[in-house]
Amino acid sequence: MKKSPCVRFAPSPTGKLHLGGARTALFNWLYAKHNGGNFFLRIEDTDTERSKQEYTDQILNSLEWLGLKWSEPLIYQSKRNLIYKEEVQKLLDNGRAYRCFLTKEELQVAREKAKKEGGEFRAPKIYRDLSLDDQKGLINSGQSFTIRLKIPSKGSTFFEDKIYGKINVNNKEIDDFIIVRSNGSPTYNFTVVVDDNNMGINYVIRGEDHISNTPKQILIYSALNYPVPDFAHLPLILGSDKKRLSKRHGAASVEDFREQGYSVDALLNYIVMLGWNSGSEDELFSLEDLISKFDINKIQKKGAVYDEKKLHWVAGQHMIRKSEKNLLNEIREDDPNWQKHSKDTYIFSVLKLMKIRAKTLNELKEACAYFFSDPKDFDENAIIKRWKDKSVNKLINNFITSLEKLSNWSQKDLDESLRDTAQEMAVSAAKLIHPVRLAVSGQSHGPGLFELIELLGKMTTLRRLRKGLDIFPLKR
RNA sequence: GGCCCGUUCGUCUAGUGGUUAGGACUCCAGGUUUUCAUCCUGGCAACAGGAGUUCGAUUCUCCUACGGGCUACCA
Numbered sequence: 001m002k003k004s005p006c007v008r009f010a011p012s013p014t015g016k017l018h019l020g021g022a023r024t025a026l027f028n029w030l031y032a033k034h035n036g037g038n039f040f041l042r043i044e045d046t047d048t049e050r051s052k053q054e055y056t057d058q059i060l061n062s063l064e065w066l067g068l069k070w071s072e073p074l075i076y077q078s079k080r081n082l083i084y085k086e087e088v089q090k091l092l093d094n095g096r097a098y099r100c101f102l103t104k105e106e107l108q109v110a111r112e113k114a115k116k117e118g119g120e121f122r123a124p125k126i127y128r129d130l131s132l133d134d135q136k137g138l139i140n141s142g143q144s145f146t147i148r149l150k151i152p153s154k155g156s157t158f159f160e161d162k163i164y165g166k167i168n169v170n171n172k173e174i175d176d177f178i179i180v181r182s183n184g185s186p187t188y189n190f191t192v193v194v195d196d197n198n199m200g201i202n203y204v205i206r207g208e209d210h211i212s213n214t215p216k217q218i219l220i221y222s223a224l225n226y227p228v229p230d231f232a233h234l235p236l237i238l239g240s241d242k243k244r245l246s247k248r249h250g251a252a253s254v255e256d257f258r259e260q261g262y263s264v265d266a267l268l269n270y271i272v273m274l275g276w277n278s279g280s281e282d283e284l285f286s287l288e289d290l291i292s293k294f295d296i297n298k299i300q301k302k303g304a305v306y307d308e309k310k311l312h313w314v315a316g317q318h319m320i321r322k323s324e325k326n327l328l329n330e331i332r333e334d335d336p337n338w339q340k341h342s343k344d345t346y347i348f349s350v351l352k353l354m355k356i357r358a359k360t361l362n363e364l365k366e367a368c369a370y371f372f373s374d375p376k377d378f379d380e381n382a383i384i385k386r387w388k389d390k391s392v393n394k395l396i397n398n399f400i401t402s403l404e405k406l407s408n409w410s411q412k413d414l415d416e417s418l419r420d421t422a423q424e425m426a427v428s429a430a431k432l433i434h435p436v437r438l439a440v441s442g443q444s445h446g447p448g449l450f451e452l453i454e455l456l457g458k459m460t461t462l463r464r465l466r467k468g469l470d471i472f473p474l475k476r
Numbered sequence: 477g478g479c480c481c482g483u484u485c486g487u488c489u490a491g492u493g494g495u496u497a498g499g500a501c502u503c504c505a506g507g508u509u510u511u512c513a514u515c516c517u518g519g520c521a522a523c524a525g526g527a528g529u530u531c532g533a534u535u536c537u538c539c540u541a542c543g544g545g546c547u548a549c550c551a
Contacts, residue, residue: 012551047550104549111548120478121547146549164481173479173547181549188551212480212546235482235544242543270488273500277489281499300489303544307487310501320514357513367513382511433510445512 005037006200009063009070010192012044013055016253017062019245019306020207020237023271027234028205029068030272030294040199041070045078046191062254066264067287075199077191084186087194087224088147088179096223097179099145100127101138122175123148147180149190149219157215162232163299164208169215177216189213193220201229205296208233208303209244232296235275236303245306261362263322263330266315273314274304284317316359324348324355331361338365339372346371349455353447371456374464375442378471382444386434387472395425395432396439400465409458411450418450439468 009025011017017025032039041063045051063070091097102123114121128150130138139145151174158168179190186194192213196204211233221228239249246252257267269285277300278285278293285293319327328347331338339347350371351364358364369375386392399421406417418436422429433449440453440461453461 010551014551044551050550107549115477118477167480169480175547178549183549185549187549192551207545208481209545210551213551215480233481238544240487244544273488275488279490281490283488283500302482304489305487307501310488313501316514354513428510430510437511443512447512449510 003202005032005035005203006040007032007037007203007205008040008042008196008199008201009068010042010044010195010206011059012047012050013052013059014047014050015055016255017059018252018254019257019271021059022062022066022254022267023237023274024205024207024234025063025068026066026268026271027276027294027296027299030290031203031205031296033291034294037203038071039068040075040201042075042195042199043077044188044191045076046185046188048078048185051078058255062258065258066254066268075195077195080191080195081186083198084180084191084194088186088190091149091179091223092147094223095150097147097149098128098130098176099135099139100148100176100178101143101145102127103144125176128176144182146178146182148176149179149216149223151176151219157218159214159218159228159231161211161214162230162296163235164211164233164301167211167214169212171219174216174219179220189216190220193217193224193226196229197221197224197226202227203230203232205232205234208235232299235300237274238303238305240305242303242305249306250308258334261360261364262311262315263318263361265322266311266318269318270311270314274306275300275302284314284321312359319355319358319360319364322355324351327351327355327361327364331365334361335365339368342372346455353451353455357446370441370443374460374467375440378438378442379444382434382438383472383474386438386444387468387474389473392431392435392473393469395421395427396435396465396469398425399432399436400462400469403458403462403465406458409454411454414450414453435468435472436465439472440464 007028009021009028011021011025029039031037041060043056043059045056088097092099100123107123110124111121127145128148152171154171156168156170157174158166160166177189178187180186195201214231214233218228220226237245239245241249254267265287268287268290269283272285272290272294273283276294277298279295279298322330325348328344328351350368354364354367354371358367399418402417402421403414406413418432419429422432425432434444437446437449437452438444440456446452456464
């Protein structure tokens with residue numbers, strides 16, 4: 001019987017969670033969800049120099065915001081030194097690793113020499129077969145040492161990547177790499193293997209940048225006699241210059257996208273399309289869709305360039321499809337007091353009118369502003385174009401009079417009232433519509449005028465029209 | 477430099493030993509609308525190059541070019 005899949009996301013807290021990391025986490029999570037497995041999280045903080053608690057917090061926070069829940073327990077590598085120590089000892093005991101007394105300086109010299117001579121650098125293997133007594137002698141004399149894995153001098157190491165296919169590396173290409181530093185702390189390649197095994201991870205899904213680490217890690221698996229998991233390497237997310245996406249390319253961290261007001265489903269939807277397709281021509285998915293449709297075999301090998309324009313489009317499509325209730329919830333999640341004084345039913349009507357015109361939550365909030373308070377700024381070009389002179393004041397005045405008499409404040413009656421006024425004054429309806437919109441919203445565009453003022457209500461509309469009468473046309 | 481990986485419109489991608497090489501975003505032109513957005517219609521635009529295999533290669537093989545990753549007592 002097949003074991004249920006156990007996958008993990010293993011960020012190192014040396015920066016915020018970026019788009020690439022989010023996608024790796026998402027693919028792992030989707031894989032687990034789709035197959036009824038477990039998704040674990042492990043914080044790789046063995047580099048004490050660069051790891052920061054604030055980054056761990058930020059990563060956890062972003063992951064939570066994205067809704068990618070992980071199974072307990074949450075693992076911190078920094079708390080697992082005992083386990084690593086035990087496993088290193090096994091390697092030392094079974095002769096698959098050795099103490100290396102080379103100093104950093106000696107290594108540096110050897111490296112430079114190799115570079116000058118054009119050869120490739122390998123750590124000199126002079127300590128590889130040192131007797132136990134000699135080792136003790138050096139230790140007692142106070143010599144510090146690292147521990148290196150003994151790489152077989154012959155043969156090759158290969159694996160069947162689920163995305164890239166067979167990858168084969170000659171063992172002589174692999175250096176006897178360090179698994180424990182001279183300060184006693186274990187290194188990445190070693191801790192990953194120990195932890196993945198210990199956590200029961202049977203499917204490793206990670207970035208393509210780890211492809212060349214994989215043979216090294218497989219060598220550790222076999223030295224430790226662990227079962228080797230399956231591997232799938234994901235292509236990288238690139239900037240427009242085809243280089244790995246980073247802050248240089250603008251927004252790159254999940255936090256940035258959140259601040260810009262992108263909603264979670266939109267971001268996740270866009271991210272998943274970078275290097276994956278559903279097999280159909282559909283491009284818009286809910287999270288549930290993704291879980292059911294996700295198929296790791298349909299992942300691309302090529303790195304995908306991040307395109308903000310398309311993200312924006314995806315975001316707009318999600319916005320349109322979302323219910324007003326959900327939209328309000330999302331807005332309030334980041335801005336709990338947003339329009340707290342207004343009735344929900346009114347807010348819903350506003351959102352319904354405006355969501356079609358916005359892509360991000362921020363845009364939406366901004367677009368809705370004049371529904372909640374009288375406009376303070378007025379579009380200059382619109383003033384010049386639509387409210388040229390005093391003749392407009394006359395029109396508006398008549399319209400106000402007509403509105404005051406209106407008994408039924410409905411779209412239909414507003415429409416009729418405006419058209420009647422225009423006809424009486426022998427002008428086209430547009431001559432009246434535009435200045436009314438300007439006075440009422442401060443803008444030259446927006447929803448249909450009659451829906452707009454119907455929603456605004458009689459009092460507000462009249463108040464804003466009268467104010468328009470006061471300040472327009474502009475004096476020069 | 478060495479090792480590994482990749483290459484279909486500008487971008488995300490579909491696809492096949494014989495297709496008018498399909499879709500989406502962007503852009504452009506129309507339509508709808510009082511305006512904006514939405515929506516609809518149409519358009520521009522790609523198989524990196526060279527050899528080979530083959531009746532026929534975008535598809536298979538090799539080479540080249542280009543791009544990327546790794547090459548740390550980082551992860």
